Amino acid sequence: MASWPPVAADLARLRETLAWVARRSSYWARRFESAGVDPARLASYEEFRTRVPRLDKAELVANQRAHPPFGELLAAPREEIASLHTSPGPIYVPRLAEERGGTAVLAAAIRAMGVGRGEVAHVTLSYHVMPGGLRLHRAFEEAGCLVINGGTGASRLQVQVAHDYGATVWAGTPSFLANLRDTAREMGLRLPYRVGFSTAEALTPALRRDLETSLGIELFDHCGEAQIGPLAGECRMHDGMHLHTADLLCELLDVETGEPVGPGGTGELVATQLGPHALPLVRYAPRDVFRLLPGACACGDPAPRLVFVGQAGAIRKIKGVLVHPAQVHAVVSGFPELGRFQIVVDHPPGARYERALLRAGTVRPPADAAALARELGARLKATVLVGMDVELVPESAIPEAAGAPRFAEAMVDRRAKA
Numbered sequence: 342m343a344s345w346p347p348v349a350a351d352l353a354r355l356r357e358t359l360a361w362v363a364r365r366s367s368y369w370a371r372r373f374e375s376a377g378v379d380p381a382r383l384a385s386y387e388e389f390r391t392r393v394p395r396l397d398k399a400e401l402v403a404n405q406r407a408h409p410p411f412g413e414l415l416a417a418p419r420e421e422i423a424s425l426h427t428s429p430g431p432i433y434v435p436r437l438a439e440e441r442g443g444t445a446v447l448a449a450a451i452r453a454m455g456v457g458r459g460e461v462a463h464v465t466l467s468y469h470v471m472p473g474g475l476r477l478h479r480a481f482e483e484a485g486c487l488v489i490n491g492g493t494g495a496s497r498l499q500v501q502v503a504h505d506y507g508a509t510v511w512a513g514t515p516s517f518l519a520n521l522r523d524t525a526r527e528m529g530l531r532l533p534y535r536v537g538f539s540t541a542e543a544l545t546p547a548l549r550r551d552l553e554t555s556l557g558i559e560l561f562d563h564c565g566e567a568q569i570g571p572l573a574g575e576c577r578m579h580d581g582m583h584l585h586t587a588d589l590l591c592e593l594l595d596v597e598t599g600e601p602v603g604p605g606g607t608g609e610l611v612a613t614q615l616g617p618h619a620l621p622l623v624r625y626a627p628r629d630v631f632r633l634l635p636g637a638c639a640c641g642d643p644a645p646r647l648v649f650v651g652q653a654g655a656i657r658k659i660k661g662v663l664v665h666p667a668q669v670h671a672v673v674s675g676f677p678e679l680g681r682f683q684i685v686v687d688h689p690p691g692a693r694y695e696r697a698l699l700r701a702g703t704v705r706p707p708a709d710a711a712a713l714a715r716e717l718g719a720r721l722k723a724t725v726l727v728g729m730d731v732e733l734v735p736e737s738a739i740p741e742a743a744g745a746p747r748f749a750e751a752m753v754d755r756r757a758k759a
């Protein structure tokens with residue numbers, strides 16, 4: 342994988358990739374030219390970092406809308422495209438036949454869990470439209486496993502299949518694993534899983550303990566990003582997630598200064614895809630913030646280890662207190678009636694103080710709505726240290742992008758900008 346900070350070999354590969362990209366994509370040719378960067382002559386990582394601007398998701402979406410369907414980032418003629426994925430936005434993500442599409446990275450992450458030939462893997466991520474389920478399915482096949490294409494939903498059938506095939510490995514979101522466990526209980530069946538690949542949702546310590554003890558399973562937390570694909574996963578030490586990135590240059594940069602972050606520091610991920618890609622991303626910044634763990638891992642894998650902190654854009658100062666939606670999520674998830682939520686911050690003209698409203702989405706009608714709202718307000722005040730009004734709404738009224746683990750739309754800031 343590419344090192345952090347980058348070394349000479351990484352820079353050589355970066356130069357080669359950028360030159361390829363500039364030849365094939367009108368967007369990137371223009372962008373490098375206006376930044377005064379000649380990709381073939383890029384002298385240092387510093388030059389790359391300080392000159393080439395970041396690409397954010399909004400820019401990518403806008404460019405695809407203006408030049409449908411793939412936008413000007415496209416770097417391959419249609420006949421070279423092997424498959425089409427869609428990620429939230431929606432963003433259309435074409436893939437070249439030669440692109441590894443994240444499976445090499447996933448296969449490494451699967452081996453780090455101690456999973457290999459002879460295991461039966463049950464994949465319960467969605468196989469529809471988004472790339473997640475299919476990608477993980479291919480990776481488990483590559484790792485030598487027998488793979489069950491479970492997908493989401495149809496819990497009773499999934500429990501039956503996992504039981505009858507003797508699935509030893511489970512993969513999916515922790516909330517769906519909890520659903521399968523409860524369903525198996527109702528059916529009087531035991532799920533035979535030995536290890537689990539948890540992804541696409543926060544695996545909180547409480548949730549991990551609950552699932553591990555009730556199922557007798559060892560869970561491994563993993564994370565990825567919609568456009569970039571899989572990023573990092575836990576090894577058997579369960580002390581942070583190793584960055585398993587064969588074809589990515591990952592920068593970790595201070596949120597305020599943009600300077601590279603060292604061991605122990607917290608920084609925003611900026612990723613550049615290395616090698617040929619149909620829709621090449623250069624300095625793509627999804628606004629995910631990670632902490633870089635110091636020291637070497639006891640497992641012997643030298644790949645850097647990360648802990649996901651949250652979305653850079655989601656952190657807000659409310660009534661003088663820094664609040665991350667993940668903290669609010671920890672409180673809200675203690676109420677089984679509640680799902681996604683949004684925090685609306687406002688400072689009405691003439692009002693003396695800011696106002697914070699928690700719009701909590703209900704997944705089922707609460708027995709006593711007023712009592713639930715009161716209790717939620719009190720727990721928020723006690724743990725997040727900010728008083729919030731609480732409004733209960735059906736979960737469908739809260740955008741899906743507000744949900745864990747990214748909370749991209751969980752904060753609605755209506756305060757006038759100074």
Ligand SMILES: [Zn+2]
Pocket residue numbers: 576577578583638639640641642
């Ligand atoms: Zn390790």
